[in-house]
Amino acid sequence: MRVDLLHPWPESVAEAEAVQELLRPRVELTGPDRFATVAGLDVHYHGDDDLSAAVVVLDAATLSVVEQVVVHGKAAFPYVPGLFAFRELPALVEALERLTVTPDLLVCDGYGLAHPRGFGLACHVGVLTGLPALGVGKTPFVGAHEPPPPERGAWSPIELDGVVVGRALRTRDGVKPVYVSQGHRISLETATGQVLALTPRYRLPEPIRRADHLARHRDPAARAATTRSRATR
DNA sequence: GCGACAG
DNA sequence: ATCTTGTCGC
Numbered sequence A: 001m002r003v004d005l006l007h008p009w010p011e012s013v014a015e016a017e018a019v020q021e022l023l024r025p026r027v028e029l030t031g032p033d034r035f036a037t038v039a040g041l042d043v044h045y046h047g048d049d050d051l052s053a054a055v056v057v058l059d060a061a062t063l064s065v066v067e068q069v070v071v072h073g074k075a076a077f078p079y080v081p082g083l084f085a086f087r088e089l090p091a092l093v094e095a096l097e098r099l100t101v102t103p104d105l106l107v108c109d110g111y112g113l114a115h116p117r118g119f120g121l122a123c124h125v126g127v128l129t130g131l132p133a134l135g136v137g138k139t140p141f142v143g144a145h146e147p148p149p150p151e152r153g154a155w156s157p158i159e160l161d162g163v164v165v166g167r168a169l170r171t172r173d174g175v176k177p178v179y180v181s182q183g184h185r186i187s188l189e190t191a192t193g194q195v196l197a198l199t200p201r202y203r204l205p206e207p208i209r210r211a212d213h214l215a216r217h218r219d220p221a222a223r224a225a226t227t228r229s230r231a232t233r
Numbered sequence B: 001g002c003g004a005c006a007g
Numbered sequence C: 001a002t003c004t005t006g007t008c009g010c
Helices: A013-026 A085-097 A121-129 A188-197 A206-216 A221-233
Strands: A037-046 A050-058 A065-074 A107-109 A133-137 A155-160 A163-169 A178-184
Touching: A013 A121, A013 A155, A037 A085, A037 A206, A050 A085, A050 A206, A065 A085, A065 A155, A065 A206, A085 A121, A107 A121, A107 A188, A121 A133, A121 A178, A121 A206, A133 A188, A155 A178
Parallel strands: A037 A107, A107 A133
Antiparallel strands: A037 A050, A050 A065, A133 A178, A155 A163, A163 A178
16 A cells, blocks of 8 residues: 655654644544454564564454564654654554555554554554554553543543543453554444454454564564573573 | 462 | 563453
8 A cells, every 4th residue: 555654754853743633633533333344553563773663464354364464663753742643653554555455444563543642553554555544552551531431342542631531441351451542434333442442352453463473473583592591591 | 380469 | 651570360
């Protein structure tokens, strides 16, 4: 698939924030509620700057892998809270461009609307691709919420300045919730339903788990070398 | 063995 | 965020 960056790459914090403000109005909060294929996106860091970005496309009904891509690159921006997306976006975009299929929904590791400027990674990736996108965070990052009841499927709203920007969602009985927010072209209700449907077994949705594993174990030779040197030590 | 969790 | 070690449990 083809992806346009839509803006020059920011050289400063101020420019990056301006890009977010510029693109935020393009976010759409409604969209389809059925998806045949779903892609998980994740990035794994090796040291300070080197990273691997993985995209794994699953059949939404069976959760079997349709296609997967991993690319290696460098972080494209310093780490600044709220500007996290700029570190990973170029590598993720390159991985998406190498796909031969176009997924119907992007499941991002991180936040979407639940973000200080309402434009987290899931919104950014969604706007660049034009595809429905949602974000799943592993830790509470912004906003306030009550802990949801302990049963799988239970949720509580995440509020920022009195506005609901996401949900703390229990995907397994008695296990820490995940934090779901809209990225692009999806309702919060649909995003919640999709996360549950994509999480039959573990805490995190299957597409994200697959992408995490792919990014983490990108190079079996390098991993074997690391294991050997640790054993020698 | 893999995943959650401690901290 | 990551790494490392151990325990519990499916």
